[in-house]
Amino acid sequence: MNMDESFEKAAIFSKSLALIDKAEERILQIDDGLFPTTETSEIARELLLSALKKIKNLDSLRPMDPSVLYNRLISIQSLIENVEGSTINHISWPLVSYCNDLWDSFFGLSGPRIFYTLTHEHNYYISPFSSQLATLLSDILPSVDIDNIIGNRKLYCLHLSSLEETNLPLYANIAHEFGHPLYNIHRDDFFNIWDKRFNDIHNNIFTLLETLDKGQAPRLMVRIKAITLSIAKELLADLFAALVMGPAFFLSLFEMSWGGNSSTWPILLSPISYNITAYPSFNFRLKCIRDFINIGKFEEDAKKEFSKINDTRLQKVSSVFSKIAITDETERFLARPESDYDRPTIIGVLNEIMDKLKDSYNLFLENCNGLINREYKDKLSSLNLHNISELLIRLENDILPNIIPDGTLLGNPAEFQTILNSSALYRLNILLEETNHEAIEKVSRNIEKIERLTAKALEVSYVQRKFSLRDVER
Amino acid sequence: MGILHRDTIIEKMKESDYSKKLMVTPLLSNDQIGPASIDIRLGSSIIVSRKTYMESQDVTDPEIVRQIEKRLYSRIRLKYHEKFVLHPNELILGVTFEYISLPYDIFGAIASRSSWGRLGLVIATASIVQPGFKGCLTLELANLSESPIVLYPGLLIGQIIFHEVPAKAGKAIYEGRYDCPTEAGLPQFFSKKLDNEMIFWRKGLKGKGQKGA
Numbered sequence: 001m002n003m004d005e006s007f008e009k010a011a012i013f014s015k016s017l018a019l020i021d022k023a024e025e026r027i028l029q030i031d032d033g034l035f036p037t038t039e040t041s042e043i044a045r046e047l048l049l050s051a052l053k054k055i056k057n058l059d060s061l062r063p064m065d066p067s068v069l070y071n072r073l074i075s076i077q078s079l080i081e082n083v084e085g086s087t088i089n090h091i092s093w094p095l096v097s098y099c100n101d102l103w104d105s106f107f108g109l110s111g112p113r114i115f116y117t118l119t120h121e122h123n124y125y126i127s128p129f130s131s132q133l134a135t136l137l138s139d140i141l142p143s144v145d146i147d148n149i150i151g152n153r154k155l156y157c158l159h160l161s162s163l164e165e166t167n168l169p170l171y172a173n174i175a176h177e178f179g180h181p182l183y184n185i186h187r188d189d190f191f192n193i194w195d196k197r198f199n200d201i202h203n204n205i206f207t208l209l210e211t212l213d214k215g216q217a218p219r220l221m222v223r224i225k226a227i228t229l230s231i232a233k234e235l236l237a238d239l240f241a242a243l244v245m246g247p248a249f250f251l252s253l254f255e256m257s258w259g260g261n262s263s264t265w266p267i268l269l270s271p272i273s274y275n276i277t278a279y280p281s282f283n284f285r286l287k288c289i290r291d292f293i294n295i296g297k298f299e300e301d302a303k304k305e306f307s308k309i310n311d312t313r314l315q316k317v318s319s320v321f322s323k324i325a326i327t328d329e330t331e332r333f334l335a336r337p338e339s340d341y342d343r344p345t346i347i348g349v350l351n352e353i354m355d356k357l358k359d360s361y362n363l364f365l366e367n368c369n370g371l372i373n374r375e376y377k378d379k380l381s382s383l384n385l386h387n388i389s390e391l392l393i394r395l396e397n398d399i400l401p402n403i404i405p406d407g408t409l410l411g412n413p414a415e416f417q418t419i420l421n422s423s424a425l426y427r428l429n430i431l432l433e434e435t436n437h438e439a440i441e442k443v444s445r446n447i448e449k450i451e452r453l454t455a456k457a458l459e460v461s462y463v464q465r466k467f468s469l470r471d472v473e474r
Numbered sequence: 475m476g477i478l479h480r481d482t483i484i485e486k487m488k489e490s491d492y493s494k495k496l497m498v499t500p501l502l503s504n505d506q507i508g509p510a511s512i513d514i515r516l517g518s519s520i521i522v523s524r525k526t527y528m529e530s531q532d533v534t535d536p537e538i539v540r541q542i543e544k545r546l547y548s549r550i551r552l553k554y555h556e557k558f559v560l561h562p563n564e565l566i567l568g569v570t571f572e573y574i575s576l577p578y579d580i581f582g583a584i585a586s587r588s589s590w591g592r593l594g595l596v597i598a599t600a601s602i603v604q605p606g607f608k609g610c611l612t613l614e615l616a617n618l619s620e621s622p623i624v625l626y627p628g629l630l631i632g633q634i635i636f637h638e639v640p641a642k643a644g645k646a647i648y649e650g651r652y653d654c655p656t657e658a659g660l661p662q663f664f665s666k667k668l669d670n671e672m673i674f675w676r677k678g679l680k681g682k683g684q685k686g687a
Contacts, residue, residue, distance in 0.1 A: 033556065088551045093518070397492035398608045398654050400573045402500055409487055410501050449654050456573060456610065456656035459518065463554060463571070463628065464500045 013066040017056075019073045023080060024052050030084055036096045039115040040086040043155050047133055048079060050149045054141060061140055072136045079133060082157050085117035091160055094459035098416045099158070099174055102244070105379050112154035112181055119159035123256070124170060126177040128184075129157040156181055168427070168451040171420055172241060172249040173256075179237025182372075189371055194232045197364040201356055202228070208349050220342055224349065226273040228357070231265070231280050235288060235361055236368050242289040243372060246381040246417055247298055247321075248424040250289045254324050255428065257282035262327065265350075267335040269343060284358060286326050291362075292369055295321055298383075302425075305385040306392070314392050320429045381417050391422035395450060402457035402464075413461035413468070423454040478580070478636040479510050486580070486636075496636065497575035511633040513587065515571035517610060518552045518627040519657040522566050533661070534676035543660050558625045560595070560617045568597075568613040569658040571628060575608045582634045584611060590631055594619025597632045605639055609655040 027048055032041040054060055061069070096116045103114050119125065130150050137146045158177055161167045183190050205224055209217035241249040262282040270276050280288075289295070302318035309315055331354055333347040350357065373380070391401035391414060401419050403411035427450050430443060478486070484507065486496035498512050506513040523546050531546070532538045547567075552558055560566060576582060582603035586596055596616045603611060613632065617623050625631070 036553070088553055089549075093551065093553050393492070397575075399492065399497060399575055400499055400656075402573075409484065409504060409507070411499075413500065445653070452656045453573075453654060460500050460571060460573070464502055466554075467502045467628075 009066050012070050016066060016069045016073055019070070020052055020056050023073065023076060024049065024056075026080055027052075027083065034087040034089060036086065036088045036091045036093050036116055037100060039113045039155065040083060043113055043153055044079075044083050044086070044115050044129060044157070047130060047149065047153065047155065048076070048083065051076070051133060051137055051141075054145055054149060055137075060142070060145055062142055064140060068139050072140050075136050076133070079129065079136075082115075082117045082127075082129065082159075085119075086115055087118070090118055091116050092455060092458070094462045095171065095455075097462055098458065102175070102416075103178065106178065106376060107181065107185065111185070112156055114156045114158055114181075116158050116160055119161060121159070122161060124161060124173050124177050125159050126180050127157045127159065128154075130155040168423060168454055169252050169255050172245040172252040172424065175241035175244040175249060176237045178244070179240035180233065182240055183233050183236055186371070186375075190232075190236060190368060191229075193367045193371070194229055194364055197360050197367065198225075198228055198232075201353065201360050204353060204356070205349055208352070209345070212345060212349075220345060222273050223269070223276060223342060224346060226276040227267055227278040227346070227350070230276060230278040232361065232364055234279050235285065235365055238285050238289055239292055239365050239368055240372060242293045243369075243380045244417075246293065246383050246421050247295060248417070248421040250286065250293070250295055251320070251424045251428050253282065253285055253289065255431075257286070263329045263331045265331060265333045267333060267347070269335055269337065269340040269346070280361070281331050283326050283329075283331065284361075286324070288362070288365055290326070292365060302385055302388070305389050309389055309393060311393070311396060314389070314396055317392060317425050317429045320425060320432060323432045383417060383421055387414065387418045388422045388425070391418060392426055395422065395426045395453065398449070398453070400453050400457040400460065402461045410464075413464040414457070416458065416462075419454060419457050419461065423450060423457075426450060476638055477510050478638060480507055483507060483510075483512065483636060486577070489577075492575075494577045494579075495575065496577055496580060498572045498634070499575075500572065506630070508633065511585075511635045513630045514584075514611075514632045514634055516613070516625060516627050516629050516631045517569040517571040517658075518554065519569045520550050520552060520558065520566050520615075521547045521658045521660065522550060522564075523547055532676075534672045536672075547660060549658070552627045554627050556626070558627075560615060560623045560625055562594075562617050562620055562622065565614060565616045567658040567660070568615045568625075568631075569656070570611045570613065570632075573608075573610050573656065574603065574634070576603060576605055576636075578605050579639055580636050581605045581639055582607075582636050584613070585633050585635060587631060587633055593623055594621075595623050595631070603634070609653075610657070612655070612659045 027045055030045070032045070035041050055069075055073075099116070100114070114126075115129070130153055134146050134150050137149070141149075158174065160174075161170055202221070202225060206217060206221050209220050209224075213220075238249075238253070245252075260282070265279065265281050265284075267278040268276065299318050299321040306315050306318050333350045333354075335343045335347050337343075387404045390404050394401045394403075401422050402414055404414050404418075406412050427447060430446050430450070483496065486494075487498070489495040498506075498514070501507070501512075502515070530538075531542055533542075550558075574582070584598040584601040584603065586598065590597065594617055596618055597613050611634075615625075615631075
């Protein structure tokens with residue numbers, strides 16, 4: 001069917017206007033009483049409403065094809081879904097309260113903010129909500145208007161796995177996601193470390209590429225640099241998570257590696273080098289964390305501390321680390337999509353220098369570790385093994401792991417990281433202890449129970465701490 | 475069988491052996507322990523009933539019981555510092571903020587606090603907590619007054635009284651159907667033990683060639 005071009009444009013424009021009204025209505029109908037934190041209503045929702053209001057004023061639009069407006073409005077719907085998914089019906093309020101405290105301690109109240117939504121993905125991820133909105137608006141509004149809407153409000157959105165409370169093994173991953181804004185805040189520092197540590201290896205790669213195809217070498221080099229940087233960011237986020245959450249992150253990562261190939265370094269290629277994503281293998285990630293937070297020493301100290309517990313089962317909990325075998329099998333890059341013409345060259349070159357790459361990443365992490373420790377020393381995890389052992393005893397007796405006994409009836413509310421680590425240790429120990437298939441149902445019930453007790457412990461310990469501060473705050 | 479007084483309650487709470495220890499955790503204030511009871515708070519998990527879908531609650535019919543669980547109730551998670559309005563003649567299921575663990579020789583009884591009772595808030599009908607129970611308690615909260623009552627998670631709304639029961643040392647008596655619950659629980663009419671009895675009262679001895687009782 002051939003339509004007159006101007007008629008088609010007018011039709012698309014009308015549809016766009018209708019979509020703006022619908023989007024506004026959709027946002028206004030969201031019950032803000034269900035938002036777990038005020039950032040959802042005060043920033044996320046406000047940003048979207050301001051943007052739609054501005055777009056609605058047709059005089060303020062840039063000259064453009066109406067289809068561009070329509071496409072951008074369709075994309076804005078996914079941001080609206082983020083706000084709609086920000087509901088305490090599924091997101092644990094105590095968990096996000098802990099997350100907010102953690103966020104504020106690292107990024108400050110005047111820094112970027114965060115709100116929480118649900119994802120149907122198994123894993124978590126973080127997205128730069130305000131930047132995404134600015135990008136979508138950039139084709140339809142003048143930059144001055146975008147600046148007026150966004151201002152200096154930098155907002156991230158953490159996408160939590162749906163039915164949050166049943167995802168205890170993933171709680172520690174939240175700190176990994178926080179590692180990405182950390183990179184953005186210290187972008188120059190971390191980028192310079194990467195640039196310095198990878199200078200030689202990038203030169204080697206360039207030489208290799210030139211021998212293959214001199215004309216294509218500069219273009220391919222841009223893509224390969226995007227890959228090495230993407231992997232560096234992931235490793236940095238891992239390091240940050242391990243420093244903040246302690247061994248719980250190591251155990252969580254180990255559990256995430258189940259059922260997949262732990263020796264593969266996956267790359268998702270894109271024609272735009274900025275959009276290329278790449279990850280190190282689980283084996284390499286686990287090795288890095290094991291070394292940087294010294295899991296061996298933690299295990300040794302835990303063994304000593306837990307030997308004081310009058311329970312043979314709990315005495316062996318620290319051995320869970322010995323059961324985690326990080327294999328030394330050959331590691332390989334794998335890239336998708338197969339249709340990408342550069343794919344064989346890229347993975348060929350990277351596989352050839354795998355060992356050198358690993359060395360460079362270790363040096364990169366060593367420098368990053370120094371920087372993070374200098375900047376945030378007081379805020380990093382310092383786990384008290386005695387406290388962990390107290391919580392293990394409680395878990396073993398089907399009691400909430402919420403209190404560190406102090407001789408009083410109230411006790412000390414346990415820290416977030418202490419609860420998380422004791423539960424992660426206890427939980428994984430049960431999972432790795434029983435290999436008998438007949439015991440699967442029993443183990444499953446036990447795991448559910450631990451997760452229930454942990455979720456409740458996080459809630460009540462948070463409330464208890466806030467309650468104990470009420471006189472000070474008042 | 476006597477009611478435990480404050481000193482005995484504290485003594486039992488300080489017991490180091492978890493199998494003999496009485497636990498109500500966390501206590502946010504020592505004032506929660508009264509002369510012969512411990513005050514308990516409202517937790518954040520509640521279940522409200524929906525006024526649609528179900529024409530009745532016939533609990534002797536397994537199919538209707540399943541429908542009740544699916545269709546009659548909605549689970550809500552309250553934020554702290556956010557109010558919940560309980561309207562006149564409304565019944566909701568709440569949960570205690572505290573986690574309770576009773577040793578083998580103590581059972582508990584839940585009661586309303588008199589101040590709330592005078593406002594018309596009744597908090598418990600199934601008030602017995604069996605020896606050996608571990609978990610958070612589900613509370614049946616009903617507003618019997620003529621005006622709405624505002625509730626917040628964390629408010630002290632009830633109390634638990636403890637009784638000593640003679641029992642063989644070290645033997646846990648409670649073998650209930652609730653496995654360390656931490657949220658408000660729906661009614662559980664059917665379990666393996668009760669299936670046959672429920673069906674008997676509904677249908678008599680039909681089947682196996684017999685007519686109804």
